[in-house]
Structure formats: C-alpha cells, structure tokens
Amino acid sequence: MNAKPDLAWDDFRLVKAVAERGGLTRAASHLGINHSTAFRRLAQIEAGLGVRLFERLRTGYLPTPAGEAMLAAAARMEADVAGFGRAVAGHARSPAGEIRVTAAASFVRDLLIPVVARFLVRHPAMRVDMIAAEGALNLSQRDADVAIRASSDPPANLVGRRLSGIAWAVYGRADRETERPDAQRWVSLAETVAGGRFAAFVRARTEPERIALRLNTVDGLREAVGAGIGIGPLPCYVGDACPDLRRLGEPEAELQAELWLLTHPDLRHGLRVRAFMDFAAEALLPLRPRFEGRG
Incomplete structure (x- = not known):
C-alpha cells in the first residue's frame, strides 16, 4: 500500500x-x-x-x-x-498594535500625516504602517487594512463611507497670467491612471504634439505645472494650496471624483480599524470645502 x-x-x-x-x-x-x-x-x-x-x-x-x-x-x-x-x-480587545493604511502619495504628504500625528497622540498604543501608493492595494489579502481613495466607483467588496467630492481644475503657473491657455503646452496624467480619463480630458483640449509630458502621479503632475512645463488638471485641494499656481477656469465636471474611506467587511468592527476610520473621518470631513474646490 x-x-x-x-x-x-x-x-x-x-x-x-x-x-x-x-x-x-x-x-x-x-x-x-x-x-x-x-x-x-x-x-x-x-x-x-x-x-x-x-x-x-x-x-x-x-x-x-x-x-x-x-x-x-x-x-x-x-x-x-x-x-x-x-x-x-477584528477581535482585538483594545485599539493597540499596528494598522496598515494606504493613500495616494500627494494625499499622504499634504493632508494625512497631520491626521496620523493627532491619531497617535490619542491612541499611543497604536502604530501606523503608511503605504503611499497610487494604485489600489488588495484589502482582501491584507495588503492594507484601510484605504483612503479617490474613486467614482469604489470596489463592491469593500465597505466604508464617502467623505467628500473631489474637484479638479486646470492650473498653470501664477506668473504666466498674461499667457493665453490655448497657446501653452500641456502636461497630463498617463493613460494607466484612473482608466485614462484624465489623459482623454487633455487629448480633447490640445493637439498631441502640445502634450509635453505625461506622468503617473499627481505629485509629479503638480511639480511639472509648477516648473512651467505646461498647464494641466490637478485636484483643487492640491492646486489651490500652491501659491505659485493659479486656476485657469472653474472645476471640470467630467473630472469630478469622490473621496472614500474604505476597509474590508471582516475588519470594519475591529477596534483598531474602527478607531482609525472614526478618527480620520472626524478629521477630514471639515476639509470638504477644500476638497470640493470651495475653500
């Protein structure tokens, strides 16, 4: 046998x-x-x-x-x-230990670090593993516990709450106010970002040869506009915070997105996840006018 x-x-x-x-x-x-x-x-x-x-x-x-x-x-x-x-x-007895949080790099630097700093003061037994990533991570495989994402259609297998709308507008350098937008070159997010909708937005407004640079991060796009390489679309909470940039028009309705705070259903009742999500929502909701281009 x-x-x-x-x-x-x-x-x-x-x-x-x-x-x-x-x-x-x-x-x-x-x-x-x-x-x-x-x-x-x-x-x-x-x-x-x-x-x-x-x-x-x-x-x-x-x-x-x-x-x-x-x-x-x-x-x-x-x-x-x-x-x-x-x-x-999900069955931890107290909000202690590590939580993995992911968000876009620009969001982490501009907005999330101060929130995390205050969170750790309130919960000194917690530790945060911050993952700055433009792409979505797999929360089902615990690549992250909480995701803060700009999305118009969050994944159906995740749960959470909508925090705000996110307005986008076209920006250029503030010291080039006298230059006509139609005479300037453009910078654009790459086709691989957000299904290519930002790239399509730029293509519809200028000739291909006038798109000077494509990037795959909002951080890079902001730096490119600030360096004078070209004009381009940016989230209003990013562009409005830069004194060297100026809006070239009203927020673009076709680029409107939403800010979501998400987790996996199996984790939502865990004390660590619940503590962070409640705190983050409390901190970020007052910033809604800024996200929506109104402040």
Whole structure:
C-alpha cells in the first residue's frame, strides 16, 4: 500500500509561486530561498505524489492537470489564511498594535500625516504602517487594512463611507497670467491612471504634439505645472494650496471624483480599524470645502 505524500503549506506555496512566476528562479527569489533548494523541493513533491506538476518548456514551467489542482488548493489555503488573519484582527480587545493604511502619495504628504500625528497622540498604543501608493492595494489579502481613495466607483467588496467630492481644475503657473491657455503646452496624467480619463480630458483640449509630458502621479503632475512645463488638471485641494499656481477656469465636471474611506467587511468592527476610520473621518470631513474646490 502506497504511503500518502507528506505535504506542508510551504509545498503549496512553492507550487503556487512557480506557476505564477513561470519558473523556479523567480519563484525562489519571491520565497527567499535559493534555486537549488526550490529545485530539490519540487522534485521531492513530485516524487511523493507520483505525478509531474509542471511541464518544463523552453518558455517556462507550465502546470499539468495535477499542478493546476494543487495550485487551486494553494489559492484556497491562502484565502483561508488571509481570512483567519482578518478575523483575529477584528477581535482585538483594545485599539493597540499596528494598522496598515494606504493613500495616494500627494494625499499622504499634504493632508494625512497631520491626521496620523493627532491619531497617535490619542491612541499611543497604536502604530501606523503608511503605504503611499497610487494604485489600489488588495484589502482582501491584507495588503492594507484601510484605504483612503479617490474613486467614482469604489470596489463592491469593500465597505466604508464617502467623505467628500473631489474637484479638479486646470492650473498653470501664477506668473504666466498674461499667457493665453490655448497657446501653452500641456502636461497630463498617463493613460494607466484612473482608466485614462484624465489623459482623454487633455487629448480633447490640445493637439498631441502640445502634450509635453505625461506622468503617473499627481505629485509629479503638480511639480511639472509648477516648473512651467505646461498647464494641466490637478485636484483643487492640491492646486489651490500652491501659491505659485493659479486656476485657469472653474472645476471640470467630467473630472469630478469622490473621496472614500474604505476597509474590508471582516475588519470594519475591529477596534483598531474602527478607531482609525472614526478618527480620520472626524478629521477630514471639515476639509470638504477644500476638497470640493470651495475653500
């Protein structure tokens, strides 16, 4: 009678990493082990199971049906582990420990750091891991516990509250007031930002050859406008705060967004998350006129 293979969670992680990264070298680097260890362990797993988990091709490692089955099991196990972590975090007895918060870099620098400073005074047993990122992180996998995001359509799998509208307008350098906007070059957010709607806004207002620079961050866009590279759209709470910039018109309705404070449903009742979200909302709601371009 054949003995059952003795599989561990690390075996499933290895198979998942190899499948997702297409080979042993990148998988080993991702897992923090050397290539020979990964090679030896994969051979042991396949020997124990009596099947090949991957076809070794010149282009990389391709999962066999057995490999696909193990990969699916690994994904379910990873989801269970992440769910357990959220459940434990949700049952903390007091607002103490670490909370991971993500927001756009410009928002972190201009508005969120003072809020966090006051939060830590009120809750000295808390620690904040701040992740300044333009893209959305996976709150289901606990890449972050709380997200503060500009969005017109927040993910359906998250919960939270709308804090404010976010107005955008076109800005230029304040010392170029006599120059006509239609005679200036433009700077723009890249096509990869917000589904390309800001890039489309700029394209509709000038010729392609007059778009001098594209960037993937609002911080970079503000610096580009301030440097005189061109005019461009900015959130009003960013542009209005810069004395060297001026609005070139009213807020643009088609660029209107919303500011959301979001978390995963499994975390919303945890004391750490609830303490931060309540505090952040209390601090940010009075800034609504600034976000909406009215202050």
